[in-house]
Amino acid sequence: MTHNEVERTVATVPKSCDRQRGVAAVELALLLPMLVILALCAIDGARALQANIIITNIGREGANLAARGSIDLEDGSQDIIYAVMASAPPLNVNQQGMMYITRVMGVGTTRSVVLDQYRWDDAARNLGARKSTYQPTSRIYACGAWNSAGKCTSISTTSRPTAAVLTGKLDDGEIVYVVETFYKFDMLVNAFSFGKDSALPVFGPDLYSMSVF
Known part of the structure:
Protein backbone atom coordinates (compact mmCIF):
# COMPACT_ATOMS: atom_id res chain seq x y z
CA MET A 1 0.00 0.00 0.00
CA THR A 2 1.43 3.37 -0.99
CA HIS A 3 1.75 6.38 1.28
CA ASN A 4 -1.12 8.16 -0.49
CA GLU A 5 -3.44 5.15 -0.09
CA VAL A 6 -2.69 5.02 3.64
CA GLU A 7 -3.51 8.69 4.00
CA ARG A 8 -6.84 8.25 2.14
CA THR A 9 -7.78 5.28 4.33
CA VAL A 10 -7.00 7.15 7.53
CA ALA A 11 -8.91 10.18 6.32
CA THR A 12 -12.09 8.22 5.64
CA VAL A 13 -12.26 6.53 9.07
CA PRO A 14 -13.40 9.57 11.10
CA LYS A 15 -16.10 10.38 8.55
CA SER A 16 -17.46 6.83 8.76
CA CYS A 17 -17.47 6.95 12.57
CA ASP A 18 -19.23 10.32 12.55
CA ARG A 19 -21.86 8.96 10.19
CA GLN A 20 -22.49 5.94 12.44
CA ARG A 21 -22.78 8.15 15.51
CA GLY A 22 -25.30 10.33 13.68
CA VAL A 23 -27.43 7.33 12.71
CA ALA A 24 -27.35 6.06 16.30
CA ALA A 25 -28.45 9.47 17.61
CA VAL A 26 -31.38 9.57 15.17
CA GLU A 27 -32.42 6.03 16.11
CA LEU A 28 -32.28 6.91 19.81
CA ALA A 29 -34.37 10.04 19.24
CA LEU A 30 -37.01 7.96 17.45
CA LEU A 31 -37.06 5.12 19.97
CA LEU A 32 -36.77 7.11 23.21
CA PRO A 33 -40.44 8.30 23.35
CA MET A 34 -41.68 4.75 22.80
CA LEU A 35 -39.31 3.40 25.45
CA VAL A 36 -40.49 6.03 27.93
CA ILE A 37 -44.16 5.19 27.24
CA LEU A 38 -43.47 1.46 27.63
CA ALA A 39 -41.67 2.12 30.92
CA LEU A 40 -44.56 4.24 32.23
CA CYS A 41 -47.07 1.57 31.18
CA ALA A 42 -45.05 -1.08 33.02
CA ILE A 43 -44.94 1.11 36.13
CA ASP A 44 -48.69 1.79 35.84
CA GLY A 45 -49.41 -1.91 35.54
CA ALA A 46 -47.34 -2.72 38.62
CA ARG A 47 -48.99 0.06 40.65
CA ALA A 48 -52.48 -0.97 39.51
CA LEU A 49 -51.78 -4.62 40.36
CA GLN A 50 -50.59 -3.64 43.84
CA ALA A 51 -53.66 -1.44 44.40
CA ASN A 52 -56.00 -4.16 43.14
CA ILE A 53 -54.47 -6.73 45.49
CA ILE A 54 -54.85 -4.35 48.44
CA ILE A 55 -58.52 -3.51 47.81
CA THR A 56 -59.30 -7.19 47.21
CA ASN A 57 -57.68 -8.16 50.51
CA ILE A 58 -59.41 -5.46 52.56
CA GLY A 59 -62.73 -6.34 50.90
CA ARG A 60 -62.34 -9.99 51.90
CA GLU A 61 -61.40 -9.03 55.44
CA GLY A 62 -64.40 -6.68 55.67
CA ALA A 63 -66.77 -9.40 54.45
CA ASN A 64 -65.24 -11.86 56.91
CA LEU A 65 -65.73 -9.46 59.84
CA ALA A 66 -69.31 -8.66 58.82
CA ALA A 67 -70.22 -12.34 58.38
CA ARG A 68 -68.94 -13.44 61.78
CA GLY A 69 -72.16 -12.18 63.35
CA SER A 70 -70.51 -10.76 66.46
CA ILE A 71 -70.89 -7.16 65.22
CA ASP A 72 -74.28 -5.52 64.70
CA LEU A 73 -74.05 -3.68 61.38
CA GLU A 74 -76.60 -1.14 62.54
CA ASP A 75 -74.04 0.22 64.99
CA GLY A 76 -70.79 -1.39 63.92
CA SER A 77 -70.61 -1.04 60.13
CA GLN A 78 -68.36 2.02 60.36
CA ASP A 79 -66.07 0.24 62.83
CA ILE A 80 -65.58 -2.61 60.34
CA ILE A 81 -64.95 -0.25 57.45
CA TYR A 82 -62.47 1.92 59.33
CA ALA A 83 -60.65 -1.14 60.66
CA VAL A 84 -60.02 -2.62 57.22
CA MET A 85 -59.38 0.71 55.52
CA ALA A 86 -56.67 1.44 58.09
CA SER A 87 -54.66 -1.39 56.52
CA ALA A 88 -54.88 0.09 53.01
CA PRO A 89 -51.70 2.28 52.87
CA PRO A 90 -49.95 3.19 50.63
CA LEU A 91 -53.35 3.74 48.98
CA ASN A 92 -55.02 7.07 49.72
CA VAL A 93 -58.40 5.55 50.55
CA ASN A 94 -59.48 8.58 52.61
CA GLN A 95 -59.73 10.65 49.46
CA VAL A 113 -83.19 -9.34 47.80
CA VAL A 114 -81.30 -6.64 49.68
CA LEU A 115 -81.99 -6.63 53.43
CA ASP A 116 -79.86 -3.59 54.28
CA GLN A 117 -76.85 -1.67 53.03
CA TYR A 118 -74.13 0.46 54.62
CA ARG A 119 -71.44 2.68 53.15
CA TRP A 120 -68.39 4.53 54.41
CA ASP A 121 -69.99 7.56 56.07
CA ASP A 122 -69.04 10.83 54.35
CA ALA A 123 -69.26 12.92 57.51
CA ALA A 124 -66.83 10.61 59.28
CA ARG A 125 -64.42 10.72 56.36
CA ASN A 126 -63.61 14.38 56.91
CA LEU A 127 -59.92 15.24 56.62
CA GLY A 128 -59.79 18.56 58.39
CA ALA A 129 -62.20 20.78 56.50
CA ARG A 130 -62.21 18.65 53.37
CA LYS A 131 -64.47 15.75 52.37
CA SER A 132 -63.89 13.09 49.75
CA THR A 133 -65.86 13.66 46.56
CA TYR A 134 -65.38 10.11 45.30
CA GLN A 135 -68.87 8.59 45.39
CA PRO A 136 -69.08 5.48 43.15
CA THR A 137 -72.42 3.67 43.16
CA SER A 138 -72.79 0.17 44.57
CA ARG A 139 -73.32 -2.48 41.92
CA ILE A 140 -75.46 -4.57 44.26
CA TYR A 141 -78.02 -1.84 44.97
CA ALA A 142 -77.94 1.86 44.12
CA CYS A 143 -79.31 3.41 47.29
CA GLY A 144 -80.83 6.88 46.98
CA ALA A 145 -80.80 8.04 50.62
CA TRP A 146 -78.45 7.60 53.57
CA ASN A 147 -78.62 8.51 57.25
CA SER A 148 -75.81 9.99 59.34
CA ALA A 149 -74.60 6.50 60.34
CA GLY A 150 -74.03 5.48 56.73
CA LYS A 151 -77.12 3.23 56.47
CA CYS A 152 -79.35 3.17 53.40
CA THR A 153 -82.81 4.47 54.34
CA SER A 154 -84.57 3.69 51.06
CA ILE A 155 -84.90 -0.04 51.86
CA SER A 156 -88.12 -1.06 53.61
CA THR A 157 -89.18 -4.38 55.11
CA THR A 158 -92.25 -4.45 52.89
CA SER A 159 -90.43 -3.76 49.60
CA ARG A 160 -87.03 -5.36 49.28
CA PRO A 161 -85.01 -4.36 46.19
CA THR A 162 -83.66 -7.17 44.04
CA ALA A 163 -79.94 -7.90 44.01
CA ALA A 164 -79.62 -8.86 40.35
CA VAL A 165 -75.95 -9.84 40.65
CA LEU A 166 -76.80 -12.69 43.04
CA THR A 167 -80.13 -13.73 41.54
CA GLY A 168 -80.40 -17.51 41.39
CA LYS A 169 -77.15 -18.01 43.31
CA LEU A 170 -78.55 -18.27 46.86
CA ASP A 171 -80.73 -20.87 48.51
CA ASP A 172 -84.09 -19.87 49.97
CA GLY A 173 -83.44 -17.99 53.23
CA GLU A 174 -79.64 -17.99 52.76
CA ILE A 175 -78.07 -14.69 53.86
CA VAL A 176 -74.69 -13.46 52.64
CA TYR A 177 -72.63 -10.32 53.27
CA VAL A 178 -71.33 -8.56 50.18
CA VAL A 179 -68.48 -6.08 50.57
CA GLU A 180 -67.65 -3.85 47.61
CA THR A 181 -64.41 -1.88 47.57
CA PHE A 182 -63.74 0.95 45.14
CA TYR A 183 -60.54 2.88 44.54
CA LYS A 184 -59.92 5.78 42.17
CA PHE A 185 -56.54 4.91 40.69
CA ASP A 186 -54.30 7.73 39.43
CA MET A 187 -52.71 6.50 36.22
CA LEU A 188 -49.44 7.88 34.90
CA VAL A 189 -50.50 7.20 31.30
CA ASN A 190 -54.20 8.09 31.03
CA ALA A 191 -54.39 7.05 27.40
CA PHE A 192 -54.05 3.39 28.42
CA SER A 193 -57.17 2.78 30.55
CA PHE A 194 -57.76 -0.93 30.16
CA GLY A 195 -61.16 -2.02 31.45
CA LYS A 196 -62.45 1.54 31.86
CA ASP A 197 -65.89 0.80 30.43
CA SER A 198 -66.26 -2.85 31.43
CA ALA A 199 -68.67 -4.10 34.07
CA LEU A 200 -65.91 -5.12 36.48
CA PRO A 201 -62.75 -3.16 35.61
CA VAL A 202 -59.44 -4.48 36.89
CA PHE A 203 -56.92 -1.98 35.54
CA GLY A 204 -58.04 1.54 34.86
CA PRO A 205 -59.12 4.74 36.62
CA ASP A 206 -61.62 2.89 38.88
CA LEU A 207 -60.56 -0.32 40.58
CA TYR A 208 -63.28 -2.58 41.97
CA SER A 209 -63.49 -5.65 44.17
CA MET A 210 -66.50 -7.62 45.42
CA SER A 211 -66.28 -10.20 48.21
CA VAL A 212 -69.16 -12.44 49.34
CA PHE A 213 -69.24 -14.29 52.68
Whole structure:
Protein backbone atom coordinates (compact mmCIF):
# COMPACT_ATOMS: atom_id res chain seq x y z
CA MET A 1 0.00 0.00 0.00
CA THR A 2 1.43 3.37 -0.99
CA HIS A 3 1.75 6.38 1.28
CA ASN A 4 -1.12 8.16 -0.49
CA GLU A 5 -3.44 5.15 -0.09
CA VAL A 6 -2.69 5.02 3.64
CA GLU A 7 -3.51 8.69 4.00
CA ARG A 8 -6.84 8.25 2.14
CA THR A 9 -7.78 5.28 4.33
CA VAL A 10 -7.00 7.15 7.53
CA ALA A 11 -8.91 10.18 6.32
CA THR A 12 -12.09 8.22 5.64
CA VAL A 13 -12.26 6.53 9.07
CA PRO A 14 -13.40 9.57 11.10
CA LYS A 15 -16.10 10.38 8.55
CA SER A 16 -17.46 6.83 8.76
CA CYS A 17 -17.47 6.95 12.57
CA ASP A 18 -19.23 10.32 12.55
CA ARG A 19 -21.86 8.96 10.19
CA GLN A 20 -22.49 5.94 12.44
CA ARG A 21 -22.78 8.15 15.51
CA GLY A 22 -25.30 10.33 13.68
CA VAL A 23 -27.43 7.33 12.71
CA ALA A 24 -27.35 6.06 16.30
CA ALA A 25 -28.45 9.47 17.61
CA VAL A 26 -31.38 9.57 15.17
CA GLU A 27 -32.42 6.03 16.11
CA LEU A 28 -32.28 6.91 19.81
CA ALA A 29 -34.37 10.04 19.24
CA LEU A 30 -37.01 7.96 17.45
CA LEU A 31 -37.06 5.12 19.97
CA LEU A 32 -36.77 7.11 23.21
CA PRO A 33 -40.44 8.30 23.35
CA MET A 34 -41.68 4.75 22.80
CA LEU A 35 -39.31 3.40 25.45
CA VAL A 36 -40.49 6.03 27.93
CA ILE A 37 -44.16 5.19 27.24
CA LEU A 38 -43.47 1.46 27.63
CA ALA A 39 -41.67 2.12 30.92
CA LEU A 40 -44.56 4.24 32.23
CA CYS A 41 -47.07 1.57 31.18
CA ALA A 42 -45.05 -1.08 33.02
CA ILE A 43 -44.94 1.11 36.13
CA ASP A 44 -48.69 1.79 35.84
CA GLY A 45 -49.41 -1.91 35.54
CA ALA A 46 -47.34 -2.72 38.62
CA ARG A 47 -48.99 0.06 40.65
CA ALA A 48 -52.48 -0.97 39.51
CA LEU A 49 -51.78 -4.62 40.36
CA GLN A 50 -50.59 -3.64 43.84
CA ALA A 51 -53.66 -1.44 44.40
CA ASN A 52 -56.00 -4.16 43.14
CA ILE A 53 -54.47 -6.73 45.49
CA ILE A 54 -54.85 -4.35 48.44
CA ILE A 55 -58.52 -3.51 47.81
CA THR A 56 -59.30 -7.19 47.21
CA ASN A 57 -57.68 -8.16 50.51
CA ILE A 58 -59.41 -5.46 52.56
CA GLY A 59 -62.73 -6.34 50.90
CA ARG A 60 -62.34 -9.99 51.90
CA GLU A 61 -61.40 -9.03 55.44
CA GLY A 62 -64.40 -6.68 55.67
CA ALA A 63 -66.77 -9.40 54.45
CA ASN A 64 -65.24 -11.86 56.91
CA LEU A 65 -65.73 -9.46 59.84
CA ALA A 66 -69.31 -8.66 58.82
CA ALA A 67 -70.22 -12.34 58.38
CA ARG A 68 -68.94 -13.44 61.78
CA GLY A 69 -72.16 -12.18 63.35
CA SER A 70 -70.51 -10.76 66.46
CA ILE A 71 -70.89 -7.16 65.22
CA ASP A 72 -74.28 -5.52 64.70
CA LEU A 73 -74.05 -3.68 61.38
CA GLU A 74 -76.60 -1.14 62.54
CA ASP A 75 -74.04 0.22 64.99
CA GLY A 76 -70.79 -1.39 63.92
CA SER A 77 -70.61 -1.04 60.13
CA GLN A 78 -68.36 2.02 60.36
CA ASP A 79 -66.07 0.24 62.83
CA ILE A 80 -65.58 -2.61 60.34
CA ILE A 81 -64.95 -0.25 57.45
CA TYR A 82 -62.47 1.92 59.33
CA ALA A 83 -60.65 -1.14 60.66
CA VAL A 84 -60.02 -2.62 57.22
CA MET A 85 -59.38 0.71 55.52
CA ALA A 86 -56.67 1.44 58.09
CA SER A 87 -54.66 -1.39 56.52
CA ALA A 88 -54.88 0.09 53.01
CA PRO A 89 -51.70 2.28 52.87
CA PRO A 90 -49.95 3.19 50.63
CA LEU A 91 -53.35 3.74 48.98
CA ASN A 92 -55.02 7.07 49.72
CA VAL A 93 -58.40 5.55 50.55
CA ASN A 94 -59.48 8.58 52.61
CA GLN A 95 -59.73 10.65 49.46
CA GLN A 96 -59.97 8.00 46.74
CA GLY A 97 -61.66 4.99 48.30
CA MET A 98 -65.19 3.79 49.08
CA MET A 99 -66.67 0.66 50.65
CA TYR A 100 -70.20 -0.76 50.78
CA ILE A 101 -71.49 -3.58 53.00
CA THR A 102 -74.75 -5.15 51.77
CA ARG A 103 -76.78 -7.99 53.31
CA VAL A 104 -78.48 -10.09 50.68
CA MET A 105 -80.97 -12.94 51.19
CA GLY A 106 -82.15 -15.60 48.77
CA VAL A 107 -85.91 -15.81 48.22
CA GLY A 108 -87.01 -19.06 46.66
CA THR A 109 -84.50 -20.23 44.09
CA THR A 110 -84.83 -17.46 41.53
CA ARG A 111 -84.60 -14.21 43.48
CA SER A 112 -82.21 -12.44 45.85
CA VAL A 113 -83.19 -9.34 47.80
CA VAL A 114 -81.30 -6.64 49.68
CA LEU A 115 -81.99 -6.63 53.43
CA ASP A 116 -79.86 -3.59 54.28
CA GLN A 117 -76.85 -1.67 53.03
CA TYR A 118 -74.13 0.46 54.62
CA ARG A 119 -71.44 2.68 53.15
CA TRP A 120 -68.39 4.53 54.41
CA ASP A 121 -69.99 7.56 56.07
CA ASP A 122 -69.04 10.83 54.35
CA ALA A 123 -69.26 12.92 57.51
CA ALA A 124 -66.83 10.61 59.28
CA ARG A 125 -64.42 10.72 56.36
CA ASN A 126 -63.61 14.38 56.91
CA LEU A 127 -59.92 15.24 56.62
CA GLY A 128 -59.79 18.56 58.39
CA ALA A 129 -62.20 20.78 56.50
CA ARG A 130 -62.21 18.65 53.37
CA LYS A 131 -64.47 15.75 52.37
CA SER A 132 -63.89 13.09 49.75
CA THR A 133 -65.86 13.66 46.56
CA TYR A 134 -65.38 10.11 45.30
CA GLN A 135 -68.87 8.59 45.39
CA PRO A 136 -69.08 5.48 43.15
CA THR A 137 -72.42 3.67 43.16
CA SER A 138 -72.79 0.17 44.57
CA ARG A 139 -73.32 -2.48 41.92
CA ILE A 140 -75.46 -4.57 44.26
CA TYR A 141 -78.02 -1.84 44.97
CA ALA A 142 -77.94 1.86 44.12
CA CYS A 143 -79.31 3.41 47.29
CA GLY A 144 -80.83 6.88 46.98
CA ALA A 145 -80.80 8.04 50.62
CA TRP A 146 -78.45 7.60 53.57
CA ASN A 147 -78.62 8.51 57.25
CA SER A 148 -75.81 9.99 59.34
CA ALA A 149 -74.60 6.50 60.34
CA GLY A 150 -74.03 5.48 56.73
CA LYS A 151 -77.12 3.23 56.47
CA CYS A 152 -79.35 3.17 53.40
CA THR A 153 -82.81 4.47 54.34
CA SER A 154 -84.57 3.69 51.06
CA ILE A 155 -84.90 -0.04 51.86
CA SER A 156 -88.12 -1.06 53.61
CA THR A 157 -89.18 -4.38 55.11
CA THR A 158 -92.25 -4.45 52.89
CA SER A 159 -90.43 -3.76 49.60
CA ARG A 160 -87.03 -5.36 49.28
CA PRO A 161 -85.01 -4.36 46.19
CA THR A 162 -83.66 -7.17 44.04
CA ALA A 163 -79.94 -7.90 44.01
CA ALA A 164 -79.62 -8.86 40.35
CA VAL A 165 -75.95 -9.84 40.65
CA LEU A 166 -76.80 -12.69 43.04
CA THR A 167 -80.13 -13.73 41.54
CA GLY A 168 -80.40 -17.51 41.39
CA LYS A 169 -77.15 -18.01 43.31
CA LEU A 170 -78.55 -18.27 46.86
CA ASP A 171 -80.73 -20.87 48.51
CA ASP A 172 -84.09 -19.87 49.97
CA GLY A 173 -83.44 -17.99 53.23
CA GLU A 174 -79.64 -17.99 52.76
CA ILE A 175 -78.07 -14.69 53.86
CA VAL A 176 -74.69 -13.46 52.64
CA TYR A 177 -72.63 -10.32 53.27
CA VAL A 178 -71.33 -8.56 50.18
CA VAL A 179 -68.48 -6.08 50.57
CA GLU A 180 -67.65 -3.85 47.61
CA THR A 181 -64.41 -1.88 47.57
CA PHE A 182 -63.74 0.95 45.14
CA TYR A 183 -60.54 2.88 44.54
CA LYS A 184 -59.92 5.78 42.17
CA PHE A 185 -56.54 4.91 40.69
CA ASP A 186 -54.30 7.73 39.43
CA MET A 187 -52.71 6.50 36.22
CA LEU A 188 -49.44 7.88 34.90
CA VAL A 189 -50.50 7.20 31.30
CA ASN A 190 -54.20 8.09 31.03
CA ALA A 191 -54.39 7.05 27.40
CA PHE A 192 -54.05 3.39 28.42
CA SER A 193 -57.17 2.78 30.55
CA PHE A 194 -57.76 -0.93 30.16
CA GLY A 195 -61.16 -2.02 31.45
CA LYS A 196 -62.45 1.54 31.86
CA ASP A 197 -65.89 0.80 30.43
CA SER A 198 -66.26 -2.85 31.43
CA ALA A 199 -68.67 -4.10 34.07
CA LEU A 200 -65.91 -5.12 36.48
CA PRO A 201 -62.75 -3.16 35.61
CA VAL A 202 -59.44 -4.48 36.89
CA PHE A 203 -56.92 -1.98 35.54
CA GLY A 204 -58.04 1.54 34.86
CA PRO A 205 -59.12 4.74 36.62
CA ASP A 206 -61.62 2.89 38.88
CA LEU A 207 -60.56 -0.32 40.58
CA TYR A 208 -63.28 -2.58 41.97
CA SER A 209 -63.49 -5.65 44.17
CA MET A 210 -66.50 -7.62 45.42
CA SER A 211 -66.28 -10.20 48.21
CA VAL A 212 -69.16 -12.44 49.34
CA PHE A 213 -69.24 -14.29 52.68
